[in-house]
Amino acid sequence: MIAEIPSDVLSDERRVVSCAATLSEGKADVENPWLAFLFNFIFAGAGFVYLGKLGWALADFVGTIVVGVFIAYFHHDSIRLASIALPIINGVIAYSTANKMNAEAR
Numbered sequence: 001m002i003a004e005i006p007s008d009v010l011s012d013e014r015r016v017v018s019c020a021a022t023l024s025e026g027k028a029d030v031e032n033p034w035l036a037f038l039f040n041f042i043f044a045g046a047g048f049v050y051l052g053k054l055g056w057a058l059a060d061f062v063g064t065i066v067v068g069v070f071i072a073y074f075h076h077d078s079i080r081l082a083s084i085a086l087p088i089i090n091g092v093i094a095y096s097t098a099n100k101m102n103a104e105a106r
Contacts, residue, residue: 031102
């Protein structure tokens with residue numbers, strides 16, 4: 001004899017399948033803003049690579065190099081400040097981009 005499956009078990013099973021389908025469609029992707037900040041703070045552009053924005057990563061990397069060279073050449077007295085400020089600014093930009101992406105995903 002085959003036992004019948006209660007309807008409440010079937011409804012739970014349908015919810016699990018629905019949740020798995022949502023995850024496989026990429027709707028539940030949420031990027032961690034703090035990881036994006038940390039990656040971009042350590043290496044310019046890495047936070048954007050984490051977020052999947054390769055164009056932004058390249059622009060961030062090149063822009064940081066250009067600003068750093070400009071400061072080193074024209075304002076070499078400010079190089080210490082720039083070595084602290086540039087990574088923080090890069091991190092904040094990646095953090096806000098991750099937050100924006102998460103808000104749009106919801």
